[in-house]
Amino acid sequence: MSSNPMYMEYVDDADYGEQSPPARRRSWRILGWVSIALSVLMVATSLTAYAGYRKLNGNITHEDVDAAVGPRPKKLNTALNILLLGSDTRSGDNAKYGRAMKNEPARADTTILLHLSPGGTGAVGISFPRDLMVPRPSCKRKDGTRTAPASVAMINEAFTWGGATCTIATIEALTNIKIDHFAQVDFAGFKGIVNAMGGVPICLPKDVSDPQAKLYLKRGRHNVKGEQALAYVRSRKGLGNGSDLDRIKRQQQFLGSVANKALSGGVLGNPVKLTSLLNAGTKSLTTDKALSIGVMRQIAGSMQGMTAGKLRFVTVPNGAYAPDPNRVALAQPAANDFFAAIRADREIKEEPKKSTSAPKVPASQVRVRVYNGTSIQGHAQRYAEQLQGQGFQVVTVGTAPQPVNATKVLYGAGADQQAATLTGVLTGASVTAKPRQGGTPGVVDLIIGPDLSAVKRKATSIPKLQGEIRANQNICKQA
Known part of the structure; x- marks a missing residue:
C-alpha cells in the first residue's frame, strides 16, 4: 500500500485472498464505538464514586486543538457537541493489526457528531459518511505546519492531512456548529470494551456465512463478544448490500444496542463491568485538553x-455526487435545515399551552404527494425532503400535469385534518386546503407554485430524519 497520505483505499475493501498478515485485513469500521460507549457513560451516570478517578484521568491522552482550529462558530445555547473520531493508527498496541502499515499516516473511518440537548432532553449521534465530498480548509498541524491548500475532498481526508484539528475545522465550516470537545479512539481496545460489557446484543435477518470476516451465525438474536463482535462489525459481503451507507445503518443499530444495554443498567448498574469498561475504554482514548474525567462527570450530572x-x-x-457515482454529497436544503436545527436546539422550559380547538393530526400520520407546478427543476424533491425532515410521510414525488400560479393543497376523503397539519408548516403563501374530487382517501396533495417559500422548522426541537434509529428500538425489527 502506498505511503501517500491521500491513498484512500480501505483495508476492508481489499481482496481478502491476497497474501498478507490475517489481522491486517480486519475492518476498522468499529472505530468510534469505544467513543460511543464512553459517551453513553458521560450522558448516563456520575463518576464521582469511582475509586480509580485519577487512574482513569491518567489513561487519557490529551491534545491541544483550540489554538490550531482558528475562528469558531458562535454558540447559541448550552447544548454540547462532541466529535467522535476513529483512527486506524498502527502505533503501539495497534501494530498487530497490520505491521506493514506501521509507518503510514492514520486515517479516520468513523466520524460521528454527538449532540447532547440541555438537561438530558435528548441526544443524537450524527454520522458523516466517509465518502461525503465536502470543502476542506487549509489546516494547521500539531507541528505548526499547514496542510495543502483548501479543496473539495472526502471528509475523512481531513483527518489524514491534519488530524482531529483539521476534522473539527472542516465540520465546523460545513455545519456552522460549534464543536465543544472531541474524543478519538483506535481499535486496540474494541474487544476489551465489548467483553467488559458482557457482550452486545445483535439480530440477524438471515443466516450469515462470511469466510472473509470469519462470521458464521444463524438468523435471529445473538450476544456477540470478542472476535465474533469484531467479525460482525467488519463484515462487508456477508451482510447488507456492501455499500458504505448500508453499513452505517448496521453500525448505528449496533451502537443503539450498546447504548441501550448501558443505559438500562446492564453495565452502569454493575460496578465490576463499569470499572472494566472504563479501564479498557480510556486506555485508547485521546481528547481535547478540556475534556477530562472531571468534565465528563459534570456532563454526566447534567444529563x-x-x-x-x-x-x-x-x-x-x-x-x-454528480462527478463521481462512488461518492456522496449533502442533500440540500435538507442538510442545512438539519444543521440549523442542531445549532438552535434548546431546552423547552415553558409548559405547553392548552388548546380548546380540535387537535391536529401529527405529521407522522400525514401521507403527502408532492408535485412540482413550477419550471424549477428538482423543486418537488427539495420540498419532499423538507417535509420528511418534519416527519411527514411523502408517498409520491412528481410533476404536476400543468404549471400553477399559486400553491395548492388538495385532499381526499377523510384527510381534512391531515391537510390542516400540512398547511400549518408552509410559508411564503396563504395556502388553503380544499377537498379534491376523486382524490385518494386519506392522502393530501401538495402542488407547489412559485409563491411557496419553505417548510417551517421548529426552532425548539431537532426534526426527525428518515431512517433514524433509536437506541431502545427492537433490534430484530430493525434488522
Whole structure:
C-alpha cells in the first residue's frame, strides 16, 4: 500500500485472498464505538464514586486543538457537541493489526457528531459518511505546519492531512456548529470494551456465512463478544448490500444496542463491568485538553434525565455526487435545515399551552404527494425532503400535469385534518386546503407554485430524519 497520505483505499475493501498478515485485513469500521460507549457513560451516570478517578484521568491522552482550529462558530445555547473520531493508527498496541502499515499516516473511518440537548432532553449521534465530498480548509498541524491548500475532498481526508484539528475545522465550516470537545479512539481496545460489557446484543435477518470476516451465525438474536463482535462489525459481503451507507445503518443499530444495554443498567448498574469498561475504554482514548474525567462527570450530572429512548442515530441528509457515482454529497436544503436545527436546539422550559380547538393530526400520520407546478427543476424533491425532515410521510414525488400560479393543497376523503397539519408548516403563501374530487382517501396533495417559500422548522426541537434509529428500538425489527 502506498505511503501517500491521500491513498484512500480501505483495508476492508481489499481482496481478502491476497497474501498478507490475517489481522491486517480486519475492518476498522468499529472505530468510534469505544467513543460511543464512553459517551453513553458521560450522558448516563456520575463518576464521582469511582475509586480509580485519577487512574482513569491518567489513561487519557490529551491534545491541544483550540489554538490550531482558528475562528469558531458562535454558540447559541448550552447544548454540547462532541466529535467522535476513529483512527486506524498502527502505533503501539495497534501494530498487530497490520505491521506493514506501521509507518503510514492514520486515517479516520468513523466520524460521528454527538449532540447532547440541555438537561438530558435528548441526544443524537450524527454520522458523516466517509465518502461525503465536502470543502476542506487549509489546516494547521500539531507541528505548526499547514496542510495543502483548501479543496473539495472526502471528509475523512481531513483527518489524514491534519488530524482531529483539521476534522473539527472542516465540520465546523460545513455545519456552522460549534464543536465543544472531541474524543478519538483506535481499535486496540474494541474487544476489551465489548467483553467488559458482557457482550452486545445483535439480530440477524438471515443466516450469515462470511469466510472473509470469519462470521458464521444463524438468523435471529445473538450476544456477540470478542472476535465474533469484531467479525460482525467488519463484515462487508456477508451482510447488507456492501455499500458504505448500508453499513452505517448496521453500525448505528449496533451502537443503539450498546447504548441501550448501558443505559438500562446492564453495565452502569454493575460496578465490576463499569470499572472494566472504563479501564479498557480510556486506555485508547485521546481528547481535547478540556475534556477530562472531571468534565465528563459534570456532563454526566447534567444529563441525568437521559434514557435510551431519547438517544437516536441519524446520517446526514445526502444524495448522489454528480462527478463521481462512488461518492456522496449533502442533500440540500435538507442538510442545512438539519444543521440549523442542531445549532438552535434548546431546552423547552415553558409548559405547553392548552388548546380548546380540535387537535391536529401529527405529521407522522400525514401521507403527502408532492408535485412540482413550477419550471424549477428538482423543486418537488427539495420540498419532499423538507417535509420528511418534519416527519411527514411523502408517498409520491412528481410533476404536476400543468404549471400553477399559486400553491395548492388538495385532499381526499377523510384527510381534512391531515391537510390542516400540512398547511400549518408552509410559508411564503396563504395556502388553503380544499377537498379534491376523486382524490385518494386519506392522502393530501401538495402542488407547489412559485409563491411557496419553505417548510417551517421548529426552532425548539431537532426534526426527525428518515431512517433514524433509536437506541431502545427492537433490534430484530430493525434488522
